[in-house]
Amino acid sequence: MTFNSLAFVLFYPCVLLLYFLLPRRARLPLLLAASYFFYMYYQPSLIFLIFGTTVISWLAAWGISRSHSLAIRRLLLSLTLIVCLGTLFFYKYFDFLMGSITGLIRFFGGTASPIVLSLVLPVGISFYTFQTLSYVIDVYRGSIPHEKNFFYYALFVSFFPQLVAGPIERPENLLPQLKEKYVFNKADAVKGAKHMLVGYFKKICVADLLAETVNLVYNVPEEATPLGILIATALFAVQIYCDFSGYTDIAIGISRVMGIRLMQNFDHPYRARTVREFWSRWHISLSSWFKDYLYIPLGGSRCARWRHMLNLMIVFAVSGLWHGASFTFIVWGLLHGVYQVVGQLTKRPRVALRARLGISEDSRILHAWQTACTSLLVGFAWLFFRANSMQDAITLLGRFFNGAAWLLPFSLKENLGLSSVAVLTVIVSLALLWLMDRLVAYGDGEDGSAVLVRDGAFVYIVWTLLLVYMLLLASDKVSTFIYFQF
Amino acid sequence: MQIFSHPVPLILAILLTVLHFVAPALPALFEKILKYANICLHIVLYFALILFKTPLDEVVLVYLVSLLLYILSALLWQRIDARSEQSSAKEKGESKK
Numbered sequence: 283m284t285f286n287s288l289a290f291v292l293f294y295p296c297v298l299l300l301y302f303l304l305p306r307r308a309r310l311p312l313l314l315a316a317s318y319f320f321y322m323y324y325q326p327s328l329i330f331l332i333f334g335t336t337v338i339s340w341l342a343a344w345g346i347s348r349s350h351s352l353a354i355r356r357l358l359l360s361l362t363l364i365v366c367l368g369t370l371f372f373y374k375y376f377d378f379l380m381g382s383i384t385g386l387i388r389f390f391g392g393t394a395s396p397i398v399l400s401l402v403l404p405v406g407i408s409f410y411t412f413q414t415l416s417y418v419i420d421v422y423r424g425s426i427p428h429e430k431n432f433f434y435y436a437l438f439v440s441f442f443p444q445l446v447a448g449p450i451e452r453p454e455n456l457l458p459q460l461k462e463k464y465v466f467n468k469a470d471a472v473k474g475a476k477h478m479l480v481g482y483f484k485k486i487c488v489a490d491l492l493a494e495t496v497n498l499v500y501n502v503p504e505e506a507t508p509l510g511i512l513i514a515t516a517l518f519a520v521q522i523y524c525d526f527s528g529y530t531d532i533a534i535g536i537s538r539v540m541g542i543r544l545m546q547n548f549d550h551p552y553r554a555r556t557v558r559e560f561w562s563r564w565h566i567s568l569s570s571w572f573k574d575y576l577y578i579p580l581g582g583s584r585c586a587r588w589r590h591m592l593n594l595m596i597v598f599a600v601s602g603l604w605h606g607a608s609f610t611f612i613v614w615g616l617l618h619g620v621y622q623v624v625g626q627l628t629k630r631p632r633v634a635l636r637a638r639l640g641i642s643e644d645s646r647i648l649h650a651w652q653t654a655c656t657s658l659l660v661g662f663a664w665l666f667f668r669a670n671s672m673q674d675a676i677t678l679l680g681r682f683f684n685g686a687a688w689l690l691p692f693s694l695k696e697n698l699g700l701s702s703v704a705v706l707t708v709i710v711s712l713a714l715l716w717l718m719d720r721l722v723a724y725g726d727g728e729d730g731s732a733v734l735v736r737d738g739a740f741v742y743i744v745w746t747l748l749l750v751y752m753l754l755l756a757s758d759k760v761s762t763f764i765y766f767q768f
Numbered sequence: 769m770q771i772f773s774h775p776v777p778l779i780l781a782i783l784l785t786v787l788h789f790v791a792p793a794l795p796a797l798f799e800k801i802l803k804y805a806n807i808c809l810h811i812v813l814y815f816a817l818i819l820f821k822t823p824l825d826e827v828v829l830v831y832l833v834s835l836l837l838y839i840l841s842a843l844l845w846q847r848i849d850a851r852s853e854q855s856s857a858k859e860k861g862e863s864k865k
Binding site: 711 | 823825826828829832833835836839840843
């Protein structure tokens with residue numbers, strides 16, 4: 283079930299009620315059962331996959347923690363990596379690899395027909411696989427002890443708020459919290475509810491709203507106009523942020539009400555002044571995962587310069603591939619890698635130029651310029667991310683850079699399907715998003731969100747949001763979150 | 769844009785906007801009453817919109833505008849409160865001197 287479905291609206295209050303009413307020792311079985319039920323609601327048969335991954339990784343970690351032989355520990359770690367990544371590869375990348383090999387053979391004049399399995403991609407497989415891997419690797423490194431209670435570990439892997447689209451939690455953060463004896467706390471409940479509301483707002487009122495316009499351009503690239511591509515890509519940048527960070531906000535809020543604090547996954551990414559900074563603000567749980575388990579083991583930046591650049595390219599190519607089995611995602615990842623490499627290589631000349639021109643590092647104009655440039659680069663890469671295929675991406679680029687096409691007549695209604703009401707709605711929703719992003723902080727400290735709950739108005743917001751939410755449900759417009767496909 | 773040309777939702781929307789901005793200026797009791805009246809009016813408005821089969825996108829726009837006005841009014845009053853607190857603190861400081 284998705285967070286924006288009627289099933290979840292019924293499911294969550296039931297779980298919450300039982301969570302606080304039942305004795306504390308019943309919470310583990312309750313949350314575990316709820317998490318498995320939540321997953322089975324999508325794909326009942328694939329529950330065995332997540333259960334199998336959990337059992338194998340737990341047994342491997344148990345073996346690693348008990349063994350004193352480095353060879354055995356390495357063997358167990360390697361076996362876990364092979365099994366977990368092999369499963370991920372089999373479900374997610376097999377058809378893509380076969381298709382690519384066949385394409386290559388045909389390119390060189392050979393004849394081949396691809397072997398296509400057409401398997402259903404298990405929801406959230408990339409997320410829970412990375413979570414189990416981080417656990418086994420951390421136990422291998424000795425940075426965390428092995429969790430002796432299998433059921434706590436199973437809950438760590440399958441905890442329903444973050445099971446299908448993250449954040450990719452670390453065992454040292456989530457596992458201890460699952461064991462804590464938590465009593466209901468009003469402050470946590472209010473904070474959690476605020477996060478959920480902001481998340482629902484981002485998803486329903488912004489992401490879903492923009493999706494229609496974006497789809498109109500990206501699903502028919504042959505008819506797209508240059509201005510249409512520009513607007514649709516800019517709107518997609520907002521859409522994907524609201525879709526994914528909206529999901530994360532809801533997940534954080536759901537957990538917070540139960541006293542569990544999930545890690546922050548977004549921190550105003552479009553305020554970043556460099557692409558590097560963008561990645562420290564966007565999908566933080568994945569970026570830090572790649573940093574800790576891939577970038578640093580590869581040598582990070584403490585190696586020869588060429589090797590450092592290569593490491594960056596490898597990490598971003600893998601990051602692209604993690605998002606999906608398609609060349610568009612690989613190109614998207616590689617583009618970010620190239621941005622980082624070019625950024626590193628031109629750092630000194632850029633600093634020297636600024637010094638020569640007498641531009642201060644704290645200059646507001648410089649900050650605005652850097653933010654605009656970063657947004658432009660990130661936005662360009664989003665074109666590949668959103669395009670349905672490489673062919674579509676090339677078509678869109680071809681039409682965008684076609685000088686004559688800029689002279690064609692353009693209409694918001696005809697080219698983007700935006701009526702006057704829709705244009706107004708987009709403007710108002712973007713203004714609201716900007717306000718909410720400024721008001722709601724993610725940490726424990728004071729934030730401006732007190733404004734959102736001034737006096738009894740919180741009730742008003744809850745009711746109206748729920749009302750709109752139900753209206754949208756009634757119109758059969760329930761959509762899934764973009765990151766579910768990963 | 770049927771909704772913005774019809775007098776009933778238009779009057780209701782203006783009323784709601786006034787309530788958003790005026791309520792915090794009134795004494796506590798009236799403020800509370802007006803706030804709850806505001807909530808009720810919103811619910812009535814949305815149900816009326818559904819009842820008269822107003823296009824969904826227009827209902828969503830009304831909701832968004834209302835939410836934006838609510839936040840803006842809250843921000844405005846927060847700033848006014850902060851200023852009045854500051855000035856009263858200053859006055860207290862001066863009277864002590």
